[in-house]
Amino acid sequence: MRVQHRHIIYVQGYDPRGLAQYYRMFRTELRKFGKLYGIAATTSRPETAPDGEIAFWRIETKGPDWQTRTRYDFLRTEDFIQNDLASPIWRTVFRAVGIYWRLVFAGTIARFWKASWRFAVFITYPHVLLLMEAILAAAVALASEWILEALGIPGWLDVAAAVVLFVALLSAMLKYTESRTYLLYLLADTIWTWEFCHRRRPEWDRRIDRFAQYLVDAARDSDADEIVIVGHSSGSFLSTEILARALRLDPHLGRHRPRIVLLTIGANFPIVGFHAVSHDFRDHLRRLAMEPSIDWFDCQSRKDVMNFYPFDPVAGHGIEVGAARCNPTIVSVRFREIIEPEHYNRFRWKFFRVHFQFVMANERPHAYDFFMIVCGPVPLRERLSGQAATAIATGDVDARQVGSAR
Numbered sequence: 406m407r408v409q410h411r412h413i414i415y416v417q418g419y420d421p422r423g424l425a426q427y428y429r430m431f432r433t434e435l436r437k438f439g440k441l442y443g444i445a446a447t448t449s450r451p452e453t454a455p456d457g458e459i460a461f462w463r464i465e466t467k468g469p470d471w472q473t474r475t476r477y478d479f480l481r482t483e484d485f486i487q488n489d490l491a492s493p494i495w496r497t498v499f500r501a502v503g504i505y506w507r508l509v510f511a512g513t514i515a516r517f518w519k520a521s522w523r524f525a526v527f528i529t530y531p532h533v534l535l536l537m538e539a540i541l542a543a544a545v546a547l548a549s550e551w552i553l554e555a556l557g558i559p560g561w562l563d564v565a566a567a568v569v570l571f572v573a574l575l576s577a578m579l580k581y582t583e584s585r586t587y588l589l590y591l592l593a594d595t596i597w598t599w600e601f602c603h604r605r606r607p608e609w610d611r612r613i614d615r616f617a618q619y620l621v622d623a624a625r626d627s628d629a630d631e632i633v634i635v636g637h638s639s640g641s642f643l644s645t646e647i648l649a650r651a652l653r654l655d656p657h658l659g660r661h662r663p664r665i666v667l668l669t670i671g672a673n674f675p676i677v678g679f680h681a682v683s684h685d686f687r688d689h690l691r692r693l694a695m696e697p698s699i700d701w702f703d704c705q706s707r708k709d710v711m712n713f714y715p716f717d718p719v720a721g722h723g724i725e726v727g728a729a730r731c732n733p734t735i736v737s738v739r740f741r742e743i744i745e746p747e748h749y750n751r752f753r754w755k756f757f758r759v760h761f762q763f764v765m766a767n768e769r770p771h772a773y774d775f776f777m778i779v780c781g782p783v784p785l786r787e788r789l790s791g792q793a794a795t796a797i798a799t800g801d802v803d804a805r806q807v808g809s810a811r
Contacts, residue, residue: 406787407783411474411476414478415635419594419639421490424451424453424481428451430765435766438766438777441770448477459619460481464477471782475779482643494576497592502532505595507599508599516679527756528595531595538582594639598639620632624658634647635670641669641703645690649693666702667699667733670764671760672716679722694732694733695731697731700785706763708740711757772788
């Protein structure tokens, strides 16, 4: 089967940059993709729905003997995220620290360590860094207090001055090192995830419900060959929520003309699923695990510290469905195979860059190629099977024969 028309529905993670910056990155990476494979790929400018919650653009791609057109939807949530990051620094710090220690005492952090020690280190990192900065600020404030005391300043005044200096110095460090540490951003992410699990963010639930209705309408009306719902990072659990709620609205969703495929990449399901209160979320995972009309692929990479690897999104949550299980298909992605060797050693230590490689252009042809998933002629189900898909996309006759034999 060749795909001629594809509909991508992209669900972003907890990223405040939003539509403008994402589209610029997409357009740049699309050019790299075309150059890598020697194909022509063009994209339109973004258009935004009247309610402002969904933007989309269209992509035309031409290969050696194939042509595809893609509608690419970008589901927008950056307004919520930007509001979170606008909160006062001290509110963010106190809330995040309190939530982290609640997770420690509840045993959730220990479960993170058991499921993926790399992710556990990552989620603990901002709290360790915060402690180090607080110790440094306290040391400077204490030294100033001693100096003021030696100068004969009354005791209550030197203590008050030290407290003010501590607060000011720590605030300055948090604010002016944020572009390098991402500490406040990661703390805000912790707060949001916890509040989302505990259903304290009704505005998110209402928007997810609207996205679910949009998916139902698209499946009924689309002339696409396949609809691919892509959830990156925290968008992984948001996309499963959207799809599960859409199935509740229309149990025959996956039986309309377009094949419905869920692609979760760089996923971090346990940051929601490991909370005791997340019964509905685990029920949604169970429903998707047993839904034969939906294909679900979960792509993970050991090199990405922001995803859980290796992790089974179903069994890892203690969900048992026996022989009824048909999803997800777990795909291990080795970034070493898609990044040029001379770039890899530098690439591997840029953790946010590694995390975003899931949605960026490859440097080497490979079965996992986000832009081939978006623009290529091969359905996602066959795309991730390997050589045959790459051969069709590049026009490699010998490789295509090998793939056909497989």
